[in-house]
Amino acid sequence: MTIDVLDRMDLEADRVGWDALAADARASNPYFARPVVDAHLAHRFVEARPRFACVRHGARLVAMLPIAARAGRLGWCDAPGALCSPFTTLSTPLVARDAPDGWADALVLAIRRAWRGGAFLFPMFPVRSPLGVALCDAFARTGAELAALAPFERPVLAARGSYDAYAAEALARSRRRGLARLRRRLDERGLAAHETACGGLGLRDAIDAFLRIEQSGWKGRMGTALAEHAVTRAFARDLFLSAEGPVASRADVLLLDGAPVAVSLALVSAGTAxxxxxxxxxxxxxxxxxxxxxxxxxxxxxxxRFCERLDSATLPGSVLETLYPDRMAIADLAVNLRPGDPLFPARVAAERWQRGARARVKRAALQPS
Structure with a gap:
């Protein structure tokens, strides 16, 4: 295997290989697929010149990680790391399903070539997944220190044999009765329907309905709805409407008498929505x-069977924790690429203290007065 560090224009020469890697990755990650990276670049939600740590087996691209000079805070200053934005929820590298043994050590070498020392961040990294464990082990073999920050269990759902099999395993009887009662109440209000759209005018209408509904709710009142700002509104439309090749868009809409009352927007890649x-x-x-x-x-x-698995893409506290029985261990993974650097443990300790303080303030703000 060979390694290289490329910029976006260099990688354009192998866009077919990039698309093939994202489409058949052993662990899905649409955020590092070409259409999604380019949407982020076009709307300046990531830095203008990311670098791409690449591993090839012969001429074929078998592993890749996009890298930014600023991936987040660690203690008192920014740290480089995997490319991320407020709209990404995973930093798993793209690794071919049939990548040969040694891919993790080669990718670590490519990352070290792209960023030669100091702290390095993987925001929202699946620390206990087979790919995550392999990469952590490869870093450890170089002597790098690792620290998991803000770990939590994200709800995911692997498809069962049928919905009934899923419900029998995942939903308590009271929960199943509650869902049936809610469906009856919805039907009593009018004609209820669930529709999906994966492209064309239907997808465009669903995106517009989502933006309108989100803005009318608490996010609109807080000023954080995507439609509140021209840049986030344009990015949302481009992100879902420009998905192609290894990434597909999907909108699910719940209608009441023909009017949308709930909308979900998803990216589907390598078998995961x-x-x-x-x-x-x-x-x-x-x-x-x-x-x-x-x-x-x-x-x-x-x-x-539009996919094999649903990823909730959430932070802790999601309602999907009560609907999805499976879990994926997520943490912000900090890696010290300069073993023995005394500042790394101090920055990790400072970051943990700062996150704990913010969590305490948030909990206090939510307490009834």
Missing amino acids: FLLKTAYDETHRSLAPGVLLEDAIVRALHAD
Whole structure:
């Protein structure tokens, strides 16, 4: 195997190889696929000149990690690391399903060539996945120190044999009865329907409905809805409408008398659907349209097999924790590429203290007065 460090223009010469790698990755990650990286670059949500640590087996690209000079804070200053933005929820490198043994050591060497020393971050890294363990072991063989920050268990769902098999395993009887009761109440309000769109005018309309519904809710009141700002509104449309090749877009819409009351937008890549954005009409809050839409997506997974796995793409506290029985261990992984650097443990300790302090303030703010 050979390694190289390329810029975006250099990698354009092998866009076919990049697309093939993303389409058949052993661990899905649409955020590092060409269309999604380019959407981020076009709207300046990542730095203008990322570098790409590449591993080849012969002429074929078998592993790749895009790298940014600033991937997040570690203690008192920024640190480089895997390319990320406010809209990415995973930093798993792209690794071919049939990559030969030694890919992890080669990728670590390529990362070290791209960034020669100091702290390096993998935001939202699957630390206990087979790929995550292999990469951590490869770093450890170089003497690098590793530290997992803010670990949590993300809900995911691997398709079962049927929806009934899933429900029997994952949902308590009270939960199944509650979902049935919500569906009856929704039906009593009007004609309910679940529709999907994967392109064309249907997808465009679903994206516009999502932006409208999100802006009408609490995110709009907080000023954090995507439609609140021209740049995030344009990025959202481009992200989902320009998906191609190894990444497909999917919109799931719950309708009541023909009007959208909940919308979920996802990116589908290498057999996994990443449920990036969901919004529901708060005027129908008592009907829990968001929960009903999530249940409809699970039903569609088992009926249509549009993918093999659902990734909630969430932070802790998601409602999907009550619907998805499987878990993926996620943490921000900090790696010291300069073994023995005394600043690394101090920065890790400072970062943990700062995150703990922010969490305590947030909990205090949520306490009833």
